[in-house]
Amino acid sequence: MRLTGLLVLLLVVVSVLGGCGSSSSGLTKEDLSISKIDDSKAQIEYGMNRSDVEKILGTGEQISPASISYGSDVAVFYRDDKVAGINLGRNSADVFQTTKAIKVGMARSDIKEVYGSDNAQFDTPKSLTYAYDVKEKAFLSDIPKGIETDELINIYMVSIMFDDEENAESIMLIDERMASYLY
Numbered sequence: 001m002r003l004t005g006l007l008v009l010l011l012v013v014v015s016v017l018g019g020c021g022s023s024s025s026g027l028t029k030e031d032l033s034i035s036k037i038d039d040s041k042a043q044i045e046y047g048m049n050r051s052d053v054e055k056i057l058g059t060g061e062q063i064s065p066a067s068i069s070y071g072s073d074v075a076v077f078y079r080d081d082k083v084a085g086i087n088l089g090r091n092s093a094d095v096f097q098t099t100k101a102i103k104v105g106m107a108r109s110d111i112k113e114v115y116g117s118d119n120a121q122f123d124t125p126k127s128l129t130y131a132y133d134v135k136e137k138a139f140l141s142d143i144p145k146g147i148e149t150d151e152l153i154n155i156y157m158v159s160i161m162f163d164d165e166e167n168a169e170s171i172m173l174i175d176e177r178m179a180s181y182l183y
Contacts, residue, residue: 026132026134026137026138026139027130027132027134027156027158028134028156029045029046029047029156030045030046030099031098031099031100031156031158031173032045032046032085032086032156032158032173032174032175033045033046033086033098033099033173034074034086034088034096034097034098034099034173035096035097035099036056036095036096037094037095037096037097037103042056043056043099044056044057044074044076044083044086045083046083046084046085046086046173046175047082047083048082048083049081049082050068050076050078050081050082050083051081053076053083057070057071057074057076058070058071060076063075064182065182066078066079066084066178066182066183067085067087067182072091072092072095072096073088073089073090073091073092073104074086074087074088074089074092074095074096075087075089077174077178077182079177079178079183084153084174084175084177084178085172085173085174085175085178085179086172086173086174087170087171087172087173087174088103088104088170088171088172089104089169089170090104090169090170092104093105098158098171098173100114100115101114102114102158102160102168102171103168103171104168104169104170104171105167105168106167106168107166107167107168108128108160108162108166108167108168109166111128111160111168112128115130115158116139119132119139121139121140121141121142121157125162126161126162127159127160127161127162128159128160128162129157129158129159129160130157130158130159131143131155131156131157131176132155132156132157133154133155134154134155134156135151135154140155143155143176149177149181150177152175152176152177152180152181153175153176153177154175155175155176155177156173156174156175156176157172157173157174157175157176157179158171158172158173159171159172159174159179160172
């Protein structure tokens with residue numbers, strides 16, 4: 001009898017812990033990263049050094065003080081020569097995807113299945129944005145007022161723009177500090 005009770009308890013603990021990694025459990029640094037569709041080892045990761053990014057993407061063209069445009073319609077935002085944001089444009093559709101296999105051209109309904117309908121900070125006909133506070137471990141419906149600029153790096157954002165057919169036409173993976181202040 002004791003063995004049966006112990007096994008039931010073990011199964012409950014395993015199933016609770018197993019649910020911790022689900023897509024609706026939050027956003028991580030990995031969620032702000034992309035990989036080549038045909039080579040998952042070719043990853044551009046949040047926090048990665050620019051020199052390592054350019055080993056994968058080659059040399060890009062400066063489009064603002066904080067961002068570089070690369071081939072395949074990928075733009076990378078840098079802070080102190082480290083990735084603080086990534087934007088995938090229309091021409092990236094067959095080349096890059098996020099770590100959760102979100103890519104340009106994907107249907108809005110499929111993206112909502114990955115990140116959850118209830119977790120969206122903004123949900124308008126042309127855009128969908130998720131904001132997640134990594135310290136509080138919670139999706140946000142609004143960015144808290146009065147938060148220190150340096151603390152905004154702890155809010156991860158996934159923002160998708162849609163065309164008239166509700167297919168993703170751009171995907172931005174970025175921390176709130178870079179999104180708000182471009183640094």
